Amino acid sequence: MSEFFQALLHYQFLQYALIAGVLAAIGCGLMGPYVVVRRIGFIAGGIAHSVLGGMGMALYFGADPLAGALVAAVLSALLIGWVRLHWHTGEDILIGALWAIGMAIGILFISRIPGYQADLVSYLFGNILLVPERELWFMGALDAILLLVVLIWHRQILAVVFDEEYARLRGLPVTFLYLLLLVLIALTVVLLIHVVGLILVLALLTLPAAMAGQHVHSVARMMAIATLLSIFLVVAGLAISYGPNLPPGPTIVLLVGLSYLISTLFSRMRHRT
Template identity: 65%
Template structure:
């Protein structure tokens, strides 16, 4: 850890990597709770893996891979949302098809691009150390879009997340907001691609929110805690991976996953302690002077 902090003063690419992790954490902190509460993790996984098609095409036609990823993610999100809302086709089958086709098309385009086959691993598992400064601005812009959207329509999104039928009865445009929510998940996926890659993006999207959900039932507080936890996992994973030269993305996910299981154990112990204290308080009340001791 000390070696990492010393290197921060010497290498600008480490600062860029750290900022990229923090920017990605904002996105996963804002949208992760919706994915967890709405139970659309598999859907988000379909969006994430279909993104490789857009990235592969972008590499092949020589334009920004993140822009290609954003276009592919939004198209996949709208298609999956349309199938769920308006089609009789099975949603899980559609997601699985997009998942597989997106990966396959992306690999084909990358394989046909001279000199880019070696970059497939960075697309799949991320390479936060190679995030250029111009893409930090792109990530900041995507974060701003998410923040603005949630600020303007927070109550409506909460209504759709918790009770679609009630929201529909209150006149909320549920279908439109659901599609918008999926598009925002797609934007978040693109935010995290360079940090942890396509394969690990769902873990970073859901684990901080799941940990936060163990300790609070407020969606707003879940967003705050998930954002802070995401920042802890990305910066902590980057620091832990530096000295032994481990891949940064997988290190972040191992840290997040370990914390999740520790949080589950801690919550269970806390519940057992509360139950024990409640039983002890009941016994003390029963044995208090003026009460009858059992025969």
Template identity: 40%
Template sequence: MELLDILQYTFFQHALLGSLFASIACGIIGTYIVTRRLVFISGGITHASFGGIGLGVYLGISPILSAAVFSVLSAFGVEWLSKRRDMREDSAIAVFWTFGMAIGIIFSFLAPGFAPDLSSYLFGNILTITRSDIWVLAVLSALLGLLFTLFLRPIVYTAFDREFARSQGLPVTVIEYGLMMFIALTIVACLRMVGIVLAISLLTIPQMTANLFTNSFRRIIGLSILIACLSCLGGLLLSYRYNVPSGASIIFFSILIYAGCKVGKLLLRNRN
């Protein structure tokens, strides 16, 4: 009855729709992130997006729009620097990670008037998402679904073995930069849900859980979407019941699912 009672509220309906589309987007692009071992890079892009938020606040434009532009440019910068022989990948990530956070802090304090509550961008609050946020997540999910349906094989080749993909005549550089752009856009689209601090978790934990049961790229995507949906639903109910931040609740619930699946698999293995 409790779930039926809160479903009558518009903000909770928006939260459910937003979590559904975010689960689809994160389940798809997150599988590529985990497969290609881009977790640290994605973390750098996530924190670099704070620079765009600070610029947006300072210039008086949408912080999410400016964060999207800043994140995409940072993603391209990390991808370009990481391919250079005179720059280590972790060093390139650290440059954009710290630069983005520094820019965000400086411009948010320089912004005229009262600065907005930046904690919502850092930790997220899915209950504040709007119809436009839902539409952005819906369009992004549709684009990712179409992209991975039409070009799944080239993406898998690129994720697992770049040199083999090149030998097959695939445009590896275009694929990598294109997917880095979608990683950045997915991160920004999920900021209102889980925030900068926790966004990377939604892109990795469901995939780690799915990987406990299968090694198939396609099946990991499907399971990741399902697990992410369950995590969002459980996190929302937990947030509503105990009045705790929704972003942290969603990630906490996803970790509980992972831990439960991991322990269950170990118990079954020991029994057999």
């Protein structure tokens, strides 16, 4: 690990990777608790995997893949949210369909572009070491949006997440707030693509928040703890992967998974005593 911190002083790509990891961790910390307490991990997974369709299409037509990811994530969030609020049935089927169809579209488009096969792996599993400077600004802007919305509307979103029917009775615009929440989760997914990739997004989005929930008892505190935990785990995973030249995304996710296991054991032991 010390090798990583020494290299950090000399290599710009490592500095960018560290900044990208911290920016992504802030998004996870803010949005993860909503996903965990509302139990919408499957929705977040559906949004994450449908993103590949947008990225593949953007690459094929010569556009920025991150812009394609953003459009696909927001569209699938709105579609899932609308079905969830108005159809009341078939939500799981739609999410499963978006999950698989989005990936299929992405793989088909990417397969038609010569020399892009390597990119497919980096989209699926992330490659934090290749984040360019302009994407750091993009990630920073996404974080700023997430933070601003949470600061302004946390209580209203919390009311919908806690008891949707009662929020509706109180005259809150439940449809707007629920769709807003899913769009924010979509933005977080896009934030995480470079760090851990589409396949592994769900682990970073849910496990730090779930760990926080084992030890504190309010959503606001969960956000604070999950943000700090995510930053620590992403930086530690990056550092661990550097020496033996392991892929950073899977290393970070394994570290997050292991931490969750230890936290769960601690939590259970504490409740027994």
